[in-house]
Amino acid sequence: MKRNLVRIVLGLLFGVVLLVHAAKVVQIPLLNTLDAFIYDARLRLTAEGGVDDRVVIIDLDERSLAEVGRWPWSRNTMAALVDRLFDEYGIAVLGFDVVFAEPDNSSGLRSLDALAGGELRGDPAFKSAVGRLRDSLDYDRQFAESLRGHANVLGYYFSNADDARKSGVLPAPALPADAFAGRPIAFTHWNGFGANLAEFQKSAGAAGHFNPLIDFDGVSRRVPMLVEHNGQYYESLSLAVVRSLLGKPPIWPGFPEDGPSAGGDYGGLEWLDLPTAKGALRIPVDENVAALIPFRGRQGSFPYLSAVDALRGRLSPDQLRGRVVLIGTTAPGLMDLRSTPVGNTYPGVEIHANLVAGMLDGALSQKPPYAIGVDTVLVAVTALLLSLLLPILSPLRASLLAFAVLAGVTTLNVMLWSSGVVLPLAAQIVLILSLYALNMSWGYFVESRSKRQFTELFGQYVPPELVDEMARDPERYSMEGKKEELTVLFSDVRGFTSISEGLDSKDLALLMNEYLGAMTQIVQKNRGTLDKYIGDAIMAFWGAPVADPEHARRAVLTALEMQKALRSLDAPFQARGWPVLHIGVGINTGSMTVGDMGSIVRKSYTVMGDAVNLGSRLEGITKQYGVGIIVSETTRAQFDGAVYRELDRVRVKGKDEPVAIFEPLGLVGDVDATVVDMLSRWTQALDDYRRQDWDAAGVQLEFLVRQSPECSLYRLYVDRIARYRLEPPGAAWDGVTTFETK
Structure with a gap:
């Protein structure tokens, strides 16, 4: 463990760095980019695909602009479009991904009023004619009348311009100012807005903002369901459309059971509920009260119908009856194209269509506020496990462990994704791969250097397998004398x-x-x-x-x-x-x-x-x-x-x-039985020799010599006995042979 201490410390330090990132204390841009890439890749791979015709997009496309005229169209034209959509085509809800922020003066009514109050002030016939024409020339009033009584949702936007510019009239807040009192919820704040004229807002059934959240890389992946402005809470266009379709149920904020109301410290908002006769429709939200956009696929996942065809009555009623209709644009000149995980130039109106369909299906993925805590715990456990185990394992076992942990965290992440829970993965993957690379590199560069040193010291003496064994624990070996x-x-x-x-x-x-x-x-x-x-x-x-x-x-x-x-x-x-x-x-x-x-x-x-x-x-x-x-x-x-x-x-x-x-x-078991028998005779002969019983020893040796005449040992002792017969060694003889030379 001592020789692996440096690797363990380095691994734990790297784990702490990623732990700080996972806990959102300090952000590492590279990891955020990798997490975004992983999210986008999974989204594309698991996208449902196909075309969902429950939501239809009336497209202010290039052909419509060419035939009707440039945008904005006159309000009487928009009134005619709205009337035809509801009265002739029988749509269920109409949402506008456009803003009507300025009065329409295209009819000339404003000029006529100026003449009636100026040069033609004394002309009763002129005044009478203006009075008769007013209703037909007041296009804004006509548009407001077309909105009244229909299930429609106007769109508007928030902004954070330096001058906090505000135009138009905001709708009534979706929730009262004290709805989240005392709860640390990170709502998106905007100080300005561009909303619709008061006349339109008063006539409309509802209104919602169409601001997506733009992530650090310029990609739209989320839309805030509720935003905060001047202490009030306003809903998104998609949420307002769904509520209109369901009969405008109230919004019930969803808090976990262990929140402040239950005596805990956690006050995160994790979902919004829309109560219906069939039960609550739940909309999961993240720490910014935003919903992940459930992209079905690339552009075209919902039917696109040209606005001019709807206006001129060229569509079949079956294409629109009972549908949710969103009016938006794909025309590049109208600047409503956004970068998304499924396309770099994706129409903003289809973002709202995806959200509407996802809410109705209950298919929105969830990235709850506690995801930060889960990611932090997984990073901590992974860092501790790998930092302690990888340095002490062999390269093969270390590779198997790293692969197993990588497969484990990835499988867990994919399983949660399949169940609709989105967790970060980049920090865990980078941690595992980095600790594995650290230990393998350490083994290659540091331990191989140690091995080379041992090879230089001992390689000429000991076999390679012993050098490898010594290099695994170099502190135990030295060349010092002992x-x-x-x-x-x-x-x-x-x-x-x-x-x-x-x-x-x-x-x-x-x-x-x-x-x-x-x-x-x-x-x-x-x-x-x-x-x-x-x-x-x-x-x-x-x-x-x-x-x-x-x-x-x-x-x-x-x-x-x-x-x-x-x-x-x-x-x-x-x-x-x-x-x-x-x-x-x-x-x-x-x-x-x-x-x-x-x-x-x-x-x-x-x-x-x-x-x-x-x-x-x-x-x-x-x-x-x-x-x-x-x-x-x-x-x-x-x-x-x-x-x-x-x-x-x-x-x-x-x-x-x-x-x-x-x-x-x-070796025992390998020696032939005859050799064992001869060995027994030899042992007896040696005992007789040491007792100076030359006759008994001689008998045994004569037999051994006859059996093994090539054995020099037997002849050696025969010669010794012959010499000792002539010159007995005496009673003090200890049977030891002394050699005076090397």
Whole structure:
């Protein structure tokens, strides 16, 4: 854990940064952009598609403007359009995505009144004519009369101009000023407005604003259902249209059960209810009391009918009867095109059509105020989980964990989206990918550097898998000298001097490379540390730098495999005219000093001490006993998985204490039964020899020699017994053989 502390701290710090973003304390623009991209992509992928003919758009399109004239049309023309829509086509509700903010003077009535009060003031006939024509020339009054008594909704807009300009007359507020007293609700505030003339507002059935909210990237994704102006609350055009269609039910603000009214601290407004005979129609809203626009698809998700066709009576009544009709424009010159998730030039009137249809279906997605809290909790849990676990896992397991967490949060988000709840996702995705990238990069750049350092230090001594193991916890390993119980192995080629004299330098180099290469592979396969090559000799040890409680076992296995591998070289060596090699191997286990030793000119990671010297001496006396491997009694005691033949008790040069030496014949279970039987006879012969019962020992040895005439060990003891018959060693003899040379 200590070596991973830096990664853990970095991961937690990055998590805190994203936590601050998720909690809306500080915003990171890149994450907002990514969240918007994810939202738009999901919206397009899951859009219902098709055409919903419950809402029809009467389009003030280019053809209508070309045939009737430029906008605004005269109010008598608009009156005729309204009358025809209700009286002839039988529409249910009419909504205007346009504003009638100025009087219509196109009839000339204003000029006639000026003449009647001026130059023609004394002309009774003129005044009488003006009086008779007034009704037919007062287009505004005609339009107001057409609105009266019909289910229609005028549109208007709010603005935040510097001069707080106000024109026209606002409708009555949708909710009283004290409806949200004491509740911290982030309503959208505007200080100015452009509304309809008082005459029209008085005659209209309702009115609603058509301001969408423009997000940071210029895209319209939401429309505030209620906005605040001068302490009053006004509804949107789409909400007013739906209310008109439902008989103008009141608006009931919806608060969660644990709000202030229930004694809690949370006062967020999460929905608006419209009570109807069939139950409340619920409209979910976000922290700004805005509804997400439920886009059905690209432009054309609702029928578009040319306004001039409706005006001239060219439409079939079936196209409009009982429908909600919105009057708006797609003409570029009228500047009502907006950037949306489903199109960069999307008619504003179709935004309201989507909202009306979504409200009627109860299909508005919800981004409740508590979404901030949910996102914050998910980011916190994800940051804690990955920051603590990724640094301690292997690359494969870290990848699987990161993928699982990513899949988990994404699946949860998609499931909530499918149920109509919208939660942010960008912070969680960026957090997971960033922590994963941090840990993988750390592993590649930092830990690989550590591995390279270990490779430089230990790579020439220990096998690659041990270097990898050491690099995972570098604090545990160093090259400083220390005392350890280890097992050392020495091997040497028999008769190397004569071999080298019989080969040219090129063949000798090739022979040694192949021999040393094969032996080194066996050492490293058994997790041994290659100390050095001494000419044709090999020195290796086990138990350092990586601790290994089975160091004695691995050394013995290495010696057995070396002898076996050596015989596999016989045929290829003879085919090339090279001699067959024989080696002696000595192994000892004991306390040794291990570390980086040498001078400032050259150092070597090696072992030193009496136990090392004994291992070297044991290798040297293998030829005396005619065996390939000799291990000490300490090595045999630590590994009993082999079948051993005791060779002798010896006192080597430089060491006063005698030591029992053994030859490993093979692993338990691998040694033939006849060898085991011969071993029993040999053990008896050795016991008789040490008791100076030369006759009994001789009988056993004669049998062994007949069975194995090639065994030098048996002949060695036959010769010793013959010598001791002539020169008895005496009663004080301890059975130990002393060697005065190395």
